[in-house]
Amino acid sequence: MRSQNHDGAQRQAEPLGGNSIFADDVDHAVSSKCLTESQSFAPATKVLLQAHHSKTDCRLTRNQRCDLINVVVLTLLATATRFYKIGQSNRVIWDEAHFGKFGAYYVNHTFYHDVHPPLAKMLVGLSEVLTGFDGSFTFQSGQKYPDNVNYVFMRAFNAGFGVPLAPMAYFTLLNLGCSSSAALLGGLLVCVDNALCTISRFILLDAMLLCFTSMSVLSLSGLYKYRKKPFTQPWFKWLFATGVSLGLVTSAKWVGMFSVALIGLYTVYELYELFGVPETRMVGYAMHWAVRVLALIAVPLTIYIMCFWVHFTLLYKSGPGDAEMDSLFQANLEGSSLKSQPLDIAYGSQITLRSAIQGMGLLHSHKDAYPDGSRQQQITGYTHKDSNNDWIIKKVHGQAYGNTTETVEFVKDGDVVRLVHAGTMRNLHSHAVYAHLSMREWEVSGYGVDSNHPDVNDHWRVEVVEELSQRNPEHHLRTLVTRFRLRHLQQNCMLRVTGKSLPQWAWRQAEIVCDRRGSRDDNTIWNIETHVNPLLSSADPKDLKSPFLRSFVRLNMAMARTNNALVPDQDKIDLLTSTPYDWPILRLGLRICGWGDSDVKFWLIGNPVVWWTSSLAVGFGTLQLLYYCVRRQRGICDIPSPIWKQHLYVSGILLGGWALHYLPFFLMGRVTYLHHYFPALYFAAMYLAYIIEWNSKRAAALQKKMLLMALGLAAVANFAYFAPFTFGFSYPATELSSRKWLSTWNIYNQPQ
Structure with a gap:
């Protein structure tokens, strides 16, 4: 496809697959390019033509059409998997007992205390307000929802935050230099993981956390894409989008601080490299620091603080959380x-x-x-x-x-x-x-x-x-x-x-x-x-x-203290908890409801193809990275420096994101569950797609696509095979005994 400008110059369309892993700064976003054909006319004639007969070329390139189709397919597939039979169970499932109740506190304006920041819980409260919920239902675990509680809409509201994960993974990989095929695989792996799908289908905080985490890494990838074009409009857009995303993710759960660590390390490394460039002037370098401090510190902190301001404004009545706050704060609550x-x-x-x-x-x-x-x-x-x-x-x-x-x-x-x-x-x-x-x-x-x-x-x-x-x-x-x-x-x-x-x-x-x-x-x-x-x-x-900032600090201290108190009881066998050692190998699943033969049952388990292959990719990619680092240290440069540098950046974002969202749990004394691994899994799934393409760069294009397609089809087939655990089943769990691939999977109760 060609488009001719007023100088008669011609612009060739981008070739399919042109945004490969070897590309450096290629703009591969989905956008429309509208060039008027009337630019060579006189001004007066031009105005008339623009008013009456302006012709525009709004056609997309082949790559852009491919990306658009891929994103639409991923979005439709994510929507179908997140919303299908979402009202299958009419009972309070798992932590809906906590977060549904917390949402009700916002409806009733009653002060409560919890370990998490308020943003995601306020969004749960918003979903309840939108249904006309009066706040009277208590969300007891396993309790049947009454007819006047529209739990289906509340779950659907949450599921809406799970849908963008797949398309955002796609665009993230494109921004990092992957081909459309590899990006499609990454988005597909995120879309058809049973655990990520299940966690999005209930009134929980994790769908929002994952959505804001994916926004953060997408924004970081855009910042990486325009790293050689600082202070341009796209660069500023991605920089401030990154700051907003950090504010949202940290305001949803403190696990979002791992995203802050990732982006902070990336920023420090980028500024370190910039400092070593001889052409860098100190005034310009100071500007780099200033805009990053504004966008990546001031903006997230403002969002985080404002969420607590809204939290205090909404919860103005005395409630069960009073005792966690100081006396002066309590005195300002209605009914105290x-x-x-x-x-x-x-x-x-x-x-x-x-x-x-x-x-x-x-x-x-x-x-x-x-x-x-x-x-x-x-x-x-x-x-x-x-x-x-x-x-x-x-x-x-x-x-x-x-x-x-x-x-x-x-x-x-x-x-x-x-x-x-x-x-x-x-x-x-x-x-x-x-x-x-x-x-x-x-x-x-x-x-x-x-x-x-x-x-x-x-x-x-x-x-x-x-x-x-x-x-x-x-x-x-x-x-x-x-x-x-x-x-x-x-x-x-x-x-x-x-x-x-x-x-x-x-x-x-x-x-x-x-x-x-x-x-x-x-x-x-x-x-x-x-x-x-x-x-x-x-x-x-x-x-x-009671001064707001004082109450803000006191509440955050109380949250930290409560979080640290969530330690496992060594004298008690808890079938719900798991350890970080269990997660990459998917050693355990998690029953999130009653397990009677006639109950609608859900089992939180990942897609084995996604979990096991992504864990292998993380291990293999880490060893390969160390191997090439040692060889370069010895003066053996197998990979051209520009490509090697890009590989370090992308690995730092994806592999580093996995490590920062996973390894800290080994240092935590608090009780841990399977869903704590989900943000790390998001990075691992994208890294799997990236590392396959990286290692198949010398293979024929058809062979590479066949490999990516085979893995994608295997993941889809596995998702379908484990779908009863995701969408719910109401027959005896022993009928699914063929799906017990590991002896540690507690799909059904062993006979005594």
């Missing part, structure tokens, strides 16, 4: 009991004290005594609200306060006070007796009965650390907004929560000590959470505003 209480603390007030360290809870005591040491009453940290968390703030022994309805004596910064446990009337006490777990610190105990046994070791000085209210000229100790330390007057130590849990004799509650070193970290900081004093009026809401 912390709203209507006095602000300034007076002598005689009944209070509770919360540690600044999230998860350590409130200062607590009970009638049980320490089994050794002083054998006095235990002082602990307790996370639940309880009457044994109540303390009365009083003056030191020998001093009285004269509160009346007209005059009240307030507690100020620097005052020396006593804290008397409301339930047992024991004084908060410390002495030169070693603590029970933190042996370098002093024990804190409950001693005496109010003033019946006066002891100077009951005295503590209030030291204000931070005042979150702008209006406090009298330096009063205040509810919620004052952060302070309690220094023991005699031992000169600080009341501290250690983060350790006491043994069963203290009900495994948090250890409280008196820090002899006088540490000034957050473990020694406290705030007053609840305050009861009938002589005082309620606080002005203006004094109880």
Whole structure:
């Protein structure tokens, strides 16, 4: 196909397969090229012709038609596999119990806590809003969906995020220099993997995570494609698309940080290479840094923070997640009991004290005594609200306060006070007796009965650390907004929560000590959470505003703490969990629902052709890369430098993406599941297509296409063979015993 311009020059169409693995910077995107044929006319005539008789050539080249057909086929196939029989089961499946419920919290505007960032869960909530869901269904595992809950649309909404994976894999491979045939294979492998398909068909977060991950690597591939054309419009487009993708993927799940690591390493390497170019000027080099900082740091961070702002805005009612946040945040939630209480603390007030360290809870005591040491009453940290968390703030022994309805004596910064446990009337006490777990610190105990046994070791000085209210000229100790330390007057130590849990004799509650070193970290900081004093009026809401950034940081810290607490129980056999060693070889599948003979059953298992061949490709490609690196180090250059450099870049993106999304799980102490491997699998499937083409570059074009076609057909056939596990089956699992290819696959229960 030819198109003639006004100079009479001719432009040849791109040859089929011209975008091969040897291409460097070839623009192989699907686009229409419209060139007017009236450019040689006079301006006036040109305007008339454009208005009435303009003729355009909008035809596509052969390569572009091929790409368009491939993408349409992949999209239709992905749509069919993701949506087919999506309402097969009318029961809550697997983690729909969690994420469907989290979506309902957004519908009800009720604050909750979870380990994941909010974006994907807010999208689940959006799907529920679009169905008219009223938020009343509780999403209990295995529960039947009522008629008024449109679970099919909710699942379809999620499945919509699974559809783009295949076409985005196709364009990613094109941008990295692969031929259309190899790109088609990569997209097809992603499309017909049973595990990637299954995970997209339920109300879960993984389809969104995978979609945003694929967006990130697609954007990175576009940035790679235009790496030699910096500061052009396409380069800027891909750069900022990369930043937006990073913001989305990290806001869906923290696993998205692996994509940040991949793109960060790529960017650092690219800037390192650019620094070594003699023609590079420092001003231009500084510009490279500046635009990357803006696009790849500022943009993602802004998106991440804004997602939490929307999260807080939507969840304005008190709910099950209150206790994970600080007292001041809780006081700003609608329906919170912390709203209507006095602000300034007076002598005689009944209070509770919360540690600044999230998860350590409130200062607590009970009638049980320490089994050794002083054998006095235990002082602990307790996370639940309880009457044994109540303390009365009083003056030191020998001093009285004269509160009346007209005059009240307030507690100020620097005052020396006593804290008397409301339930047992024991004084908060410390002495030169070693603590029970933190042996370098002093024990804190409950001693005496109010003033019946006066002891100077009951005295503590209030030291204000931070005042979150702008209006406090009298330096009063205040509810919620004052952060302070309690220094023991005699031992000169600080009341501290250690983060350790006491043994069963203290009900495994948090250890409280008196820090002899006088540490000034957050473990020694406290705030007053609840305050009861009938002589005082309620606080002005203006004094109880919780700064957004402070709440943002606190929530992320709580998420990290909860995530780290998800450790496997070594004494419990859990058939749902798996280890990173199991994933590349597909050693285990995962039952995600009840397994009765008449139940609709789903088994989360990958396509063996995709998983096993991609794992082989990763292993072979890694060894081959090391082999050629050693040979080049010895001066043996089998591959021309430009082609070798391109191979390093592409391998760094695909093989590096697999490694960064897989290997960190070996270092994690938390419990792991099969679906944690899915982002790494996405990279491995694309790398398989790439490495086949790389190693068949000397083969005839027909032979290469036959090889790619054979693998693609095998993957499709395997998908169809394992389709009952993906789309659901309601007959006994023993009828599928022929599909048990490994002895470790728990398709059916073994007879006893």
